[in-house]
Amino acid sequence: MAKDTLSRSLHDVGLAAWFGGTLANAVALNPAAAEADTANGSGRVANSGWNKWTPVNAAAIGAHLAGSVGELVGNRSRLAVQRGAGSTALTKTALTVAALAVTGYSRLLGRRVAAQPAVPVLAGTEPAASTPDDVSKAQKQLSVLQWIVPALTGALIVVTSLAGEQQRASEVKKGFVARFTG
Numbered sequence: 034m035a036k037d038t039l040s041r042s043l044h045d046v047g048l049a050a051w052f053g054g055t056l057a058n059a060v061a062l063n064p065a066a067a068e069a070d071t072a073n074g075s076g077r078v079a080n081s082g083w084n085k086w087t088p089v090n091a092a093a094i095g096a097h098l099a100g101s102v103g104e105l106v107g108n109r110s111r112l113a114v115q116r117g118a119g120s121t122a123l124t125k126t127a128l129t130v131a132a133l134a135v136t137g138y139s140r141l142l143g144r145r146v147a148a149q150p151a152v153p154v155l156a157g158t159e160p161a162a163s164t165p166d167d168v169s170k171a172q173k174q175l176s177v178l179q180w181i182v183p184a185l186t187g188a189l190i191v192v193t194s195l196a197g198e199q200q201r202a203s204e205v206k207k208g209f210v211a212r213f214t215g
Contacts (some may be wrong), residue, residue, distance in 0.1 A: 040103025048193070051108040051132070052186035054090055058083065058099030059179040063157025071152035072161045079157035081146040087140065094136065101129065111200075116211040121196050128192060132185035141180045 066079035105112070105122065112118045146152065146168050153163045158176035160169035 037104055037107040040100045040107055040157065042100065043096045044100025044104055045193070047093045047095070047100060047131055048186060050093035051090060051097060051136075052190060054093065055179070055186065056183040059088060060158075061181065062086075062161075063179060065157075066154070066203060067156035067159070072155065073151040074161065075156060075161075076146075076152035079151055080150055080152075083143050083157070086146060087143075090136070094133070098129075101125070110199075118196075118199050121192060121199060121213065125189060125192050125196065126187055128189040132182060132189065132204040135178055135181050138210055139175060139182065142175050142178070145171040146175070190207060199204075 037177045062082040066075045066082070086198060108118070108122075110124055126135040147167065149168060152165065152168050154159045154168075154172065155161045158172050158179055160172045164172065
């Protein structure tokens with residue numbers, strides 16, 4: 034088996050940043066925005082933080098996707114013959130697609146919120162009574178979605194660990210034998 038250090042590194046570092054950054058923003062940035070002196074200041078702080086994170090997150094996702102493709106290419110023959118490896122790869126792909134979809138939709142909602150840089154809010158995902166309806170609706174959706182992205186990327190980390198275990202020589206041998214003996 035050839036080494037895929039670059040692909041694995043891109044996959045893992047990109048995934049770590051995607052997971053950790055979105056979790057940190059949900060745990061810290063969104064609630065911390067409430068500490069601004071005014072409701073307009075809360076909106077400005079949350080929007081500024083998310084706008085600064087977006088390009089880093091995009092780079093992390095890009096690195097993860099590039100690494101994922103590299104890993105698939107590097108492991109294509111093993112995936113074809115080792116029992117269980119293909120289903121693990123499909124699970125990783127499904128989780129990645131779901132995380133991308135939720136991340137993309139969250140960004141669209143975030144853009145709706147950020148379109149009014151000093152919008153009055155109580156916190157990053159908590160509208161104030163004076164928050165415009167479209168922003169309030171987007172924030173309410175974001176208050177749920179901010180936890181779904183780390184949940185999906187966290188699940189992807191777990192399945193990636195399983196995939197790593199499947200690459201142990203003893204597991205490759207068992208999976209290969211099982212494929213042909215039923």
